[in-house]
Amino acid sequence: MALTEDDVRGIADYARIALEGDELAEMCAYMNDAVEMLEPILAYNLPDVDPTFHPIGGLSNVMRDDAPDAARAFTIDEALGNAASTRGRSFRVPSILGEEA
Amino acid sequence: MATLDTLTARQIAAGVRDGAFSATEVARAALDAIQARDAEVQAFLQVTPELALEAAARVDAARAAGEPLPPLAGVPLAVKDNMNLAGTRTTCASRMLEHYESPYTATCVARMLDAGCVPVGKANMDEFAFGSSTDSSAFHPTNNPWDTARVPGGSSGGSAAAVAAGEVALALGSDTGGSIRQPASFSGVVGMKPTYGAVSRYGVVAFGSSLDQVGPFGRTVEDVALAMDALVAGGRDPYDSTSQDVPPRFADAVDTDIAGMRVGVIPAFMDADGLTPEVRRAVEGAAHSLEAAGAELVEVELPHLDAAIAAYYVIGPAEAFSNLARFDGIRYGYREPDCATLAAQSSLSRAHGFGAEAKRRQMLGAYLLSSGVYDKYYYAAQKARTLITEDYARAFDRADVLLMPAAPRTAFKHGEISDPTQMYLSDMYTISLNIAGNGGITVPVGLGEESGLPVGAQLVAPAFADERLIAFGAALERACAGAWDAVRGAAAAGEGARFGAPVAPAFAGKGGELA
Numbered sequence: 001m002a003l004t005e006d007d008v009r010g011i012a013d014y015a016r017i018a019l020e021g022d023e024l025a026e027m028c029a030y031m032n033d034a035v036e037m038l039e040p041i042l043a044y045n046l047p048d049v050d051p052t053f054h055p056i057g058g059l060s061n062v063m064r065d066d067a068p069d070a071a072r073a074f075t076i077d078e079a080l081g082n083a084a085s086t087r088g089r090s091f092r093v094p095s096i097l098g099e100e101a
Numbered sequence: 102m103a104t105l106d107t108l109t110a111r112q113i114a115a116g117v118r119d120g121a122f123s124a125t126e127v128a129r130a131a132l133d134a135i136q137a138r139d140a141e142v143q144a145f146l147q148v149t150p151e152l153a154l155e156a157a158a159r160v161d162a163a164r165a166a167g168e169p170l171p172p173l174a175g176v177p178l179a180v181k182d183n184m185n186l187a188g189t190r191t192t193c194a195s196r197m198l199e200h201y202e203s204p205y206t207a208t209c210v211a212r213m214l215d216a217g218c219v220p221v222g223k224a225n226m227d228e229f230a231f232g233s234s235t236d237s238s239a240f241h242p243t244n245n246p247w248d249t250a251r252v253p254g255g256s257s258g259g260s261a262a263a264v265a266a267g268e269v270a271l272a273l274g275s276d277t278g279g280s281i282r283q284p285a286s287f288s289g290v291v292g293m294k295p296t297y298g299a300v301s302r303y304g305v306v307a308f309g310s311s312l313d314q315v316g317p318f319g320r321t322v323e324d325v326a327l328a329m330d331a332l333v334a335g336g337r338d339p340y341d342s343t344s345q346d347v348p349p350r351f352a353d354a355v356d357t358d359i360a361g362m363r364v365g366v367i368p369a370f371m372d373a374d375g376l377t378p379e380v381r382r383a384v385e386g387a388a389h390s391l392e393a394a395g396a397e398l399v400e401v402e403l404p405h406l407d408a409a410i411a412a413y414y415v416i417g418p419a420e421a422f423s424n425l426a427r428f429d430g431i432r433y434g435y436r437e438p439d440c441a442t443l444a445a446q447s448s449l450s451r452a453h454g455f456g457a458e459a460k461r462r463q464m465l466g467a468y469l470l471s472s473g474v475y476d477k478y479y480y481a482a483q484k485a486r487t488l489i490t491e492d493y494a495r496a497f498d499r500a501d502v503l504l505m506p507a508a509p510r511t512a513f514k515h516g517e518i519s520d521p522t523q524m525y526l527s528d529m530y531t532i533s534l535n536i537a538g539n540g541g542i543t544v545p546v547g548l549g550e551e552s553g554l555p556v557g558a559q560l561v562a563p564a565f566a567d568e569r570l571i572a573f574g575a576a577l578e579r580a581c582a583g584a585w586d587a588v589r590g591a592a593a594a595g596e597g598a599r600f601g602a603p604v605a606p607a608f609a610g611k612g613g614e615l616a
Contacts, residue, residue: 003468008464011464011467011468011471012464013448014467014471015422015451015463015464015466015467016426016429016444016447016448016451017448017451017452017455017460017463017464018448018449018451018452019452020452023460027460027461027464030461030464030521030522031464031465031468033520033521033522034414034461034465034521034522035465035468037410037411037414037522037525038411038414038415038478039411040407040408040411041408041411041412041415041478041481041482041485042477042478042481043408043481044405044408044412044481044482044484044485044488045477045480045481045484046484049484049487049488050484050487051480051483051484051486051487052483052484052486052487052490053311053483053486054311054343055297055298055311055490055536055537055538055564056297056298056343056345056538059342059343061342062339062342064339072205072340074204078204079432081202081204082200082201082202082204082432082433082434083431083432083433084430084434084435084436085436091431091432093431093443093446094440094441094442094443094445094446095441095442095443096442096443097442098441098442098444
């Protein structure tokens with residue numbers, strides 16, 4: 001079943017990408033084309049085939065000592081250096097819960 | 102004295118080592134070539150004369166002090182702009198990261214610098230590596246040096262074009278679905294995607310974490326082999342948990358005799374819809390050249406590769422959506438001003454920071470990972486991945502390497518392919534390797550009979566047998582050397598055997614004199 005503009009608006013909200021003006025209709029057309037292109041993959045949902053999630057099998061979490069890595073640790077200035085808005089030692093953001101919170 | 106573009110990376114390093122010229126002279130020549138050529142090519146987003154001259158001065162000082170020089174001492178290098186290099190911005194050709202200052206240097210870049218390379222700039226790309234043309238760069242397109250009305254391929258189009266135009270001897274690119282091998286084919290240069298895990302991804306902006314791989318561009322297979330040795334020489338990178346130990350023996354493979362070895366060809370690939378007759382003939386010619394060099398041609402099948410494009414456009418966007426969720430305008434990247442809430446700031450920063458294709462891929466990924474849809478598509482794609490990997494394993498029971506086109510056609514014009522899903526098909530011959538993880542190399546084999554534009558053939562090897570790509574790639578380069586005689590002219594005929602494909606004729610010798 002084709003995705004509607006309402007569906008695509010919901011996906012955009014989840015993806016945190018505001019679609020403006022003609023973008024919603026264009027994105028809806030693209031999404032339906034792309035999903036159609038993906039249809040052949042549905043034939044591969046085979047019960048007797050195991051999925052491969054990664055080209056290197058047998059990966060496991062790599063642990064290191066729970067200690068600061070002096071060579072790689074950023075200073076506060078480095079950590080904040082690429083942020084558009086900071087205050088003191090912190091990143092600055094607008095209200096998280098909205099004005100009414 | 103000669104212009105820099107007549108020398109390979111190996112020859113530049115040898116000349117610096119022997120004192121024929123200094124690394125500083127080489128760096129100045131490279132910067133001069135960029136000055137003379139890049140207004141037309143537009144391969145670079147940022148040129149870094151200070152970093153280049155500092156690095157060159159260090160090489161010259163080491164030589165003056167009698168210290169042994171590293172293997173690529175003084176060789177000019179372009180770095181794709183999704184790789185961090187301290188002292189440069191890393192923009193991913195996106196407004197989102199237009200002002201992002203690299204906080205450190207990626208392992209792959211650091212290893213090239215450790216090998217003596219001189220960084221001359223950051224190369225253009227499709228935004229966040231989403232594309233096959235480099236036209237989706239937020240800043241400017243890059244022009245194919247063989248015909249500036251055409252694209253250089255993508256997403257590593259700036260890296261490929263910088264090498265093809267003779268601005269640098271080596272460049273780094275990244276390949277998530279063909280982004281090294283396809284632009285190498287369009288631009289007439291050698292480009293190699295090693296096996297996933299062979300080269301560290303630490304410090305490279307992530308797109309598809311199970312698909313991304315870094316690799317080199319050069320004008321000869323030998324130069325690419327030297328770059329590969331530099332990239333793996335430090336061993337496994339502890340900062341990338343997927344990186345693996347790979348012995349640095351690529352340059353040793355250049356002179357391998359391929360007589361008696363088996364080259365697999367896939368008949369179904371040569372009859373595929375969309376493959377142009379000139380590319381088909383060029384790749385068939387490449388197969389016969391390898392046969393004439395003593396290799397045995399065998400036919401193999403890869404029956405599940407029909408699923409590769411669909412599997413890729415499930416896995417790639419899903420991983421891209423997860424990776425690019427970090428761009429929310431808080432810690433780095435574009436931030437929409439004057440937003441009342443964090444949610445509005447995130448949505449508008451992402452809406453205005455990302456270009457159209459970056460939004461499309463993330464939207465598709467968000468949909469594919471949503472409840473109910475995930476089970477249907479994502480598991481199917483990962484099962485197809487199992488079958489594709491098994492297909493390759495069976496093929497390599499019968500063949501040492503496989504030979505196939507790198508792209509179905511030669512370079513297209515800017516704007517010629519506007520439908521994004523049609524653009525995706527230009528990766529039809531490259532994408533399955535990112536899914537299975539094994540390596541491939543594009544080697545230019547001549548000019549297309551109809552288009553007069555470069556055609557590349559792709560060699561594919563089993564996982565972690567990438568030195569075979571160098572062995573067969575060098576053999577193919579030697580076998581196809583005569584194809585370039587008409588481009589080089591009578592005086593230089595026969596040089597293809599030593600130098601591979603020539604610099605694009607419109608740019609050869611333009612600036613870059615080695616004073």
